[in-house]
Amino acid sequence: MSQAVGHIFGARVEGVITAHQGVSDHLEKILRLHCRTIKPGQPIIIEGDKTNTVLCVLSGWLSLSKSLPDGESQIVDLALQGEIIETGGPVSSVTVEAVSQASVALVPVAAWDAIKLQRPDLDRISKAIRAASRSRMAERMLRLGRGRAAMRMAYALLELNVRLEALGQAREGKFHIPMNQRILGDFVGLSSVHVCRTLGRLVSDGIIRVAGQMDIEILDFDALSEIAGIELISLQREIILHGDDMTPVQPCAAFA
Amino acid sequence: MSQAVGHIFGARVEGVITAHQGVSDHLEKILRLHCRTIKPGQPIIIEGDKTNTVLCVLSGWLSLSKSLPDGESQIVDLALQGEIIETGGPVSSVTVEAVSQASVALVPVAAWDAIKLQRPDLDRISKAIRAASRSRMAERMLRLGRGRAAMRMAYALLELNVRLEALGQAREGKFHIPMNQRILGDFVGLSSVHVCRTLGRLVSDGIIRVAGQMDIEILDFDALSEIAGIELISLQREIILHGDDMTPVQPCAAFA
DNA sequence: CGCCTCCTTGACTTTCATCAACGACTGTGG
DNA sequence: CCACAGTCGTTGATGAAAGTCAAGGAGGCG
Numbered sequence: 001m002s003q004a005v006g007h008i009f010g011a012r013v014e015g016v017i018t019a020h021q022g023v024s025d026h027l028e029k030i031l032r033l034h035c036r037t038i039k040p041g042q043p044i045i046i047e048g049d050k051t052n053t054v055l056c057v058l059s060g061w062l063s064l065s066k067s068l069p070d071g072e073s074q075i076v077d078l079a080l081q082g083e084i085i086e087t088g089g090p091v092s093s094v095t096v097e098a099v100s101q102a103s104v105a106l107v108p109v110a111a112w113d114a115i116k117l118q119r120p121d122l123d124r125i126s127k128a129i130r131a132a133s134r135s136r137m138a139e140r141m142l143r144l145g146r147g148r149a150a151m152r153m154a155y156a157l158l159e160l161n162v163r164l165e166a167l168g169q170a171r172e173g174k175f176h177i178p179m180n181q182r183i184l185g186d187f188v189g190l191s192s193v194h195v196c197r198t199l200g201r202l203v204s205d206g207i208i209r210v211a212g213q214m215d216i217e218i219l220d221f222d223a224l225s226e227i228a229g230i231e232l233i234s235l236q237r238e239i240i241l242h243g244d245d246m247t248p249v250q251p252c253a254a255f256a
Numbered sequence: 257m258s259q260a261v262g263h264i265f266g267a268r269v270e271g272v273i274t275a276h277q278g279v280s281d282h283l284e285k286i287l288r289l290h291c292r293t294i295k296p297g298q299p300i301i302i303e304g305d306k307t308n309t310v311l312c313v314l315s316g317w318l319s320l321s322k323s324l325p326d327g328e329s330q331i332v333d334l335a336l337q338g339e340i341i342e343t344g345g346p347v348s349s350v351t352v353e354a355v356s357q358a359s360v361a362l363v364p365v366a367a368w369d370a371i372k373l374q375r376p377d378l379d380r381i382s383k384a385i386r387a388a389s390r391s392r393m394a395e396r397m398l399r400l401g402r403g404r405a406a407m408r409m410a411y412a413l414l415e416l417n418v419r420l421e422a423l424g425q426a427r428e429g430k431f432h433i434p435m436n437q438r439i440l441g442d443f444v445g446l447s448s449v450h451v452c453r454t455l456g457r458l459v460s461d462g463i464i465r466v467a468g469q470m471d472i473e474i475l476d477f478d479a480l481s482e483i484a485g486i487e488l489i490s491l492q493r494e495i496i497l498h499g500d501d502m503t504p505v506q507p508c509a510a511f512a
Numbered sequence: 513c514g515c516c517t518c519c520t521t522g523a524c525t526t527t528c529a530t531c532a533a534c535g536a537c538t539g540t541g542g
Numbered sequence: 543c544c545a546c547a548g549t550c551g552t553t554g555a556t557g558a559a560a561g562t563c564a565a566g567g568a569g570g571c572g
Contacts, residue, residue, distance in 0.1 A: 066394055066395065066398040068398065068485045069485050072402040074398040088383075091494070093394055093395070093494050128344070134390070134393075135344065137332075137393055137394075138350055139322065141396070142323075142329075143324075144397060145442075145444075146329070148560090149560070181519070189401030191561055192519085193521090193561075194560055196519065196520060213518080229324045229326075237347065238349050404528090436551085437551070446529090447528075447529055449531095449552085450528060453528095453552090
């Protein structure tokens with residue numbers, strides 16, 4: 001965290017609002033102040049914890065997950081760079097943990113509210129982030145309830161590609177997933193063995209390419225979209241930040 | 257809709273805030289003005305529609321669902337009496353339709369914003385409603401991804417019981433579900449045939465009783481909670497309205 | 513070198529969807 | 543009043559999809 005955090009948070013925040021220099025510095029200062037580096041697999045908030053902090057993901061991936069008594073767990077959403085996690089109530093309903101190496105600002109709600117007074121825009125932004133998250137969750141729920149393994153996997157890959165592209169972390173269908181197959185299974189609702197087979201089939205069908213752990217390349221977007229049961233364009237509209245109250249979306253679109 | 261709507265909306269809204277008489281009347285007036293009666297199965301918003309209205313459920317059940325190209329659909333959440341549905345962006349990511357006979361206020365966002373100026377409490381309330389909805393979705397996602405049919409069903413029944421109890425529409429584990437088994441299947445992510453079998457097993461194990469279409473009675477809460485993989489108490493805390501910003505929760509608890 | 517984690521593959525089992533047939537119930541129109 | 547169609551729940555038979563178990567191999571690291 002030696003570099004400025006403003007631009008990291010930027011793709012979301014700076015792009016959307018016209019930042020007053022002084023105010024921006026204040027946000028920057030707060031984020032820096034509460035910034036922590038988290039190692040892969042390290043939990044930040046455990047399901048059921050009392051929480052009074054707001055999380056801002058400055059870099060890396062966080063997972064929001066829930067577990068059953070028998071230990072099986074399901075990732076409910078992934079929070080990428082620039083996202084804000086506000087646990088809705090006094091008690092968190094999910095476990096938040098780092099999927100990759102991540103730097104996260106853990107801002108006490110009091111401080112967060114203070115910033116919001118200076119930048120009412122933050123409210124609109126975090127509202128848009130929540131709406132996008134909700135859309136993604138709905139999309140994934142649909143496929144958990146009604147889709148087969150290939151559909152879940154195809155959707156997950158497309159979702160990640162779209163989101164990472166918006167952050168400049170994917171290009172021409174190539175991106176990196178900092179998860180092993182077991183964790184990816186927790187995301188798509190499959191056993192690690194079946195993740196392996198499902199990916200294998202997509203590879204041997206020439207739809208994607210996979211290297212190491214895990215560099216993905218989408219070779220055939222049309223085929224993958226078809227399997228996922230979604231149109232790429234509508235996915236972008238739905239999953240990337242939007243909101244009726246976020247009129248100047250252009251700066252965001254610049255990343256698409 | 258001949259009776260006052262204030263008390264209908266009340267379990268949520270009135271209970272939490274101390275209503276100024278005049279202001280309350282204004283909310284009442286707006287809700288009344290935009291109120292519509294919806295027949296079971298009738299859609300209100302279709303996935304992909306442009307929307308600029310806020311929905312307030314005055315009575316009945318609404319479903320928020322999504323569909324795959326092949327026509328299979330999944331109910332992502334149910335909105336009961338007193339809930340507020342704000343589609344996050346300019347385009348709705350879900351289809352909203354009536355599950356039972358329902359009366360719904362379709363309030364244009366402009367009017368809604370106007371009310372909020374008079375009652376800033378509404379923001380906190382709708383925030384709490386969204387948080388509860390998100391918790392429920394996470395809980396259901398976990399079971400869609402990782403649970404077997406019995407677990408999904410058991411959870412659904414417990415969730416509905418808890419929510420309806422808070423509205424005074426369930427008592428001693430007895431409540432009514434205004435859905436047939438196909439629609440219930442869309443909710444829990446099972447085929448209608450398997451809904452039938454799963455319910456049948458719960459009945460023959462003496463855990464629940466089912467009459468007609470569909471009156472439920474939960475006979476053995478412990479067994480059902482065990483199957484659902486959840487503790488009843490934590491479910492109540494999680495699913496019913498809460499929020500750090502909703503300090504005076506007592507009036508809500510009065511319904512529990 | 514040896515341990516550890518993770519991917520891969522095969523064999524087997526479980527769960528659930530699907531297909532199909534039947535019966536109960538409801539409402540309709542003759 | 544009765545035939546009729548339509549919807550819905552129920553049940554059995556069958557098959558496909560995915561989980562589980564197990565073993566082997568590749569790579570990374572102390």
